[in-house]
Amino acid sequence: MDWIKKDNVGWVDLLRIIAIFAVVYSHSCDFFIAQFNTDRTSFLTGLFMESIGRPCVVLMVMISGHLLLPIKQGYTLGGYYRKRIGRIIVPLVFWSLVLPVAFYVYYRYFGQNTDNPAIVASTFTLESMINHMYTFIFNFSYEGTPLWYLYMLIGLYLALPIVNSWLVQATKKDLQTILCLWAATLLLPYLKVIVPLLGGSGEAGFAPIFGECAWNFYGSFYYMSGFLGYMLLAYYLKTYSLNWNWRKTLAVAIPVYLAGYAVTSFGYIYVNNLFPGDYKYLEIPWYMCGLNVAMQAFGVYVIFAKIKVTSRPWLSKAAAMMFGIYLCHFPIVHIAYDWFHRPELPLPIQILLIASISFVISYIVTRLLYSMPVTRKLVK
Numbered sequence: 184m185d186w187i188k189k190d191n192v193g194w195v196d197l198l199r200i201i202a203i204f205a206v207v208y209s210h211s212c213d214f215f216i217a218q219f220n221t222d223r224t225s226f227l228t229g230l231f232m233e234s235i236g237r238p239c240v241v242l243m244v245m246i247s248g249h250l251l252l253p254i255k256q257g258y259t260l261g262g263y264y265r266k267r268i269g270r271i272i273v274p275l276v277f278w279s280l281v282l283p284v285a286f287y288v289y290y291r292y293f294g295q296n297t298d299n300p301a302i303v304a305s306t307f308t309l310e311s312m313i314n315h316m317y318t319f320i321f322n323f324s325y326e327g328t329p330l331w332y333l334y335m336l337i338g339l340y341l342a343l344p345i346v347n348s349w350l351v352q353a354t355k356k357d358l359q360t361i362l363c364l365w366a367a368t369l370l371l372p373y374l375k376v377i378v379p380l381l382g383g384s385g386e387a388g389f390a391p392i393f394g395e396c397a398w399n400f401y402g403s404f405y406y407m408s409g410f411l412g413y414m415l416l417a418y419y420l421k422t423y424s425l426n427w428n429w430r431k432t433l434a435v436a437i438p439v440y441l442a443g444y445a446v447t448s449f450g451y452i453y454v455n456n457l458f459p460g461d462y463k464y465l466e467i468p469w470y471m472c473g474l475n476v477a478m479q480a481f482g483v484y485v486i487f488a489k490i491k492v493t494s495r496p497w498l499s500k501a502a503a504m505m506f507g508i509y510l511c512h513f514p515i516v517h518i519a520y521d522w523f524h525r526p527e528l529p530l531p532i533q534i535l536l537i538a539s540i541s542f543v544i545s546y547i548v549t550r551l552l553y554s555m556p557v558t559r560k561l562v563k
Contacts, residue, residue: 193492195246196502198484202243203505204542205236206329210516211537212236215530217301219460227452228530234448238480240332241413241471245484247339248414249421254347267340273560275333278510279319282326285514287312297521329513339411346411350418358419365412368404369474372467388467409472413480420488432489440482446475507549507562508542515548516541 215229254263290297290304297304302325315324323330350358371392378390385391393403427435450468458464470476492498516537523536552558 193494193498194487194490195249196494196498197490197492198242198487199246199502199505201487202239202246203508204538205239205242206509207512207516207542207545208534208538209233209236209239210329210513211519211534211541214299214301214520214524214537215534217299219455221300225530226455229534230451231448232531232534234444234451237447237469238443238471238476238483241410241476241480242483243332244339244410244413245417245480247336248417251343252347252414252418253351254344258344260344263344264340267343268337270560270563271333271337271340274506274510274562275330276319277561279323279327279330280316282330282514283312283315283324286326286517289514289518294518294521298524299517299520302517326513329509332509335410339414342411343414346415350415355423358415358423361407362412362416362419364404364407365415366474366477368408368412369472369477371404371408372470372473376467388464412472413477416481417484420485425485427485427489429489432485436482436486439478443475443478443482447479450475504546504549504553504562507552508545510562511548512541512545515544519544 212229212233215225216233218225218229220226286307287309290302290307291309295304307326315326318324319327319330323334353361372388374392375385375390376387378392379385379387383390383392391402395402425432447468451465454464454468467473468475519537519541523533523540525533528536549562552562
């Protein structure tokens with residue numbers, strides 16, 4: 184994938200592996216969170232454990248920013264788009280077709296009696312499978328949940344050449360100004376909650392602000408917000424190194440991460456108390472472009488950037504498998520849940536077993552696909 188490069192440094196490879204494991208780990212926690220008030224202990228265990236890895240995708244985006252910005256000179260716009268977006272289309276189409284089949288086959292023939300609270304096995308019918316195998320041209324289905332990242336990544340790649348034209352001549356102060364404006368947009372999810380409480384229109388968490396309305400989804404700060412800011416932040420940290428010693432790095436990064444973690448986890452509990460089990464609202468404290476998750480990502484990123492990791496062939500090869508693991512792991516964690524959800528096992532052990540085994544199996548699947556030239560593009 185585009186955030187897989189041979190010329191990167193060891194800490195980037197290491198962070199990439201950690202980020203992808205955190206994705207698998209987070210999806211392993213979802214089944215326990217889905218218990219909500221039915222099993223409060225499972226809910227809280229899954230929540231507090233998953234909140235640890237919530238910045239996983241943000242870290243993936245920051246790795247992309249570190250590796251891809253600035254864009255090397257001599258490219259043509261058409262050539263850039265063909266190279267970057269072209270490499271996404273093949274795996275996007277393939278896994279959009281395969282994942283619905285995998286879910287259908289498992290829950291039709293093997294997992295009919297699952298007690299997984301996150302799904303209803305009977306909904307994975309032949310009709311729904313066929314429907315999801317062509318409606319992916321509009322958006323991903325539940326079976327292809329991880330593929331949302333690819334849709335988002337296409338948007339980032341469309342914008343990068345435009346941003347790069349400004350970036351190569353921007354001063355440090357220019358970049359700081361833009362990042363400050365972007366950081367302010369990380370507060371917008373909270374503002375959308377507060378506005379109705381102050382008498383504004385709309386419902387909590389979805390109030391239209393700064394020009395948003397039925398005929399305009401793009402408010403004043405829309406073009407300054409989103410995942411692109413994480414790429415610019417990574418570029419800034421690479422270009423203008425913080426030059427902190429370990430003591431200062433830890434003194435800043437750990438409290439920032441913990442403060443973000445507290446809002447991510449306890450914010451979810453608070454929202455669930457107001458809107459029990461309603462994912463429409465529960466995602467608000469988990470927004471990846473919210474300040475609390477950004478704080479978690481910053482804390483992790485600056486610590487890893489400080490680590491002196493020698494780039495090794497085995498590390499780079501392992502990191503090269505991470506994109507494939509991301510693409511194929513989702514049905515595997517569902518199967519692993521049925522294997523390891525056992526009352527005799529402590530809840531944290533169940534989650535770690537599901538995540539670890541799913542990660543290893545996904546690695547094996549990816550390695551097999553990567554080893555054959557005809558299937559390599561499906562995981563690369």
